[in-house]
Amino acid sequence: MPRQPKTYIKILEAALPLFAAYGYKGVAMRDIARAVGITAAALYNHFPNKEQLHYKALEYAFAQKVEHLSAILAETDTSQDRLSRFVLFWVESFGDNVIIRSLLQREMADADPARMKLLVEHIYQPVFDDVADLMKEASGGLNPHLLFVSVIGLVMYHFEMSPLRKLIPGYLPEQDSSDHITQHIISLLKNGILLDKS
Amino acid sequence: MPRQPKTYIKILEAALPLFAAYGYKGVAMRDIARAVGITAAALYNHFPNKEQLHYKALEYAFAQKVEHLSAILAETDTSQDRLSRFVLFWVESFGDNVIIRSLLQREMADADPARMKLLVEHIYQPVFDDVADLMKEASGGLNPHLLFVSVIGLVMYHFEMSPLRKLIPGYLPEQDSSDHITQHIISLLKNGILLDKS
């Protein structure tokens, strides 16, 4: 396997935070070039066009993000503990990381078919079987597919809300902490809301 | 007395689906003008610039979206039924409606402070007190603020996942239906995952 030139990787790593913060259309080739320390024309020695640069940057960002999950869930332990470890894994891998989270968020909104495929192949597909095994132990008749989306959504939305959270009633600074959010989600998943039967 | 919509309103209503589908930068003033049936220059008789047009369009889209919630939650009934009605309300108001949902999704990603304020004042602030009353009946020690975000996230993420859902293992067409999603969420909230204690 021929190793890619160092500049190639530098470009990807400079482009990712820009795409995360401003979106595809919000970032000019000149912006990426400036962040790398070269001119825009030089970018075209490494990528045929802006779209490919963007695609390769996403591929680079999402690669190997979930490869350790199997090991994390495989350990012999109670279902409850494995569920907790999954939530924690997702918080640390996709919630806490502002760049990865923003990229995912923007990709979901744009919904480009080719990039949807990228997302599924690198992130959701490789984890689904392990997680579905866990979900099947749910005894409330809950469907594994829907439960999979629910757990991920529960994690991601708390972080997507971060720019808004301070403006919502009942906000306390500690609710921005990942640990606090993680514990809340695990508790909610395990027990539900447990409403008074009044 | 049906009155012919003023051009001002026609512009807002033509702009909203465009902003929802392509984002702020993805929509040109010419595109909006074409959708209305006038030229781009004529837009400037109604709005000082593109940014104001966008802001007023969002304000128009989000106005009065939640005004009926109080009545829906005020009826004397069990907590469980009131919770179900809240989930159903949010699904119908913000999940099912592709335009509103996409606008919200893009606003959260862009996180512009002025527009965050708009979101909170028109949507989250007016519903929080009613919903928090409901959340306080949760007996798992769950914090009302975090629970509020959890319930909303649970609803919204299922719909945000729609462009991806078909590509995720375990997908069945019926899982795209709002009723199916609503029932899943209510069941999850009420009982939790109920894992085997193995």
Add this chain to the structure above:
DNA sequence: GTCTATAGCCTGATAGAC
């Protein structure tokens, strides 16, 4: 209020010297 015409700027991308 709407039009045509256009200013002024920014954009992705290319050509060719080094």
Add this chain to the structure above:
DNA sequence: GTCTATCAGGCTATAGAC
């Protein structure tokens, strides 16, 4: 591989006729 120079096209916004 990187540079400078540049192009063609798209963008927001304005000017002035009607």
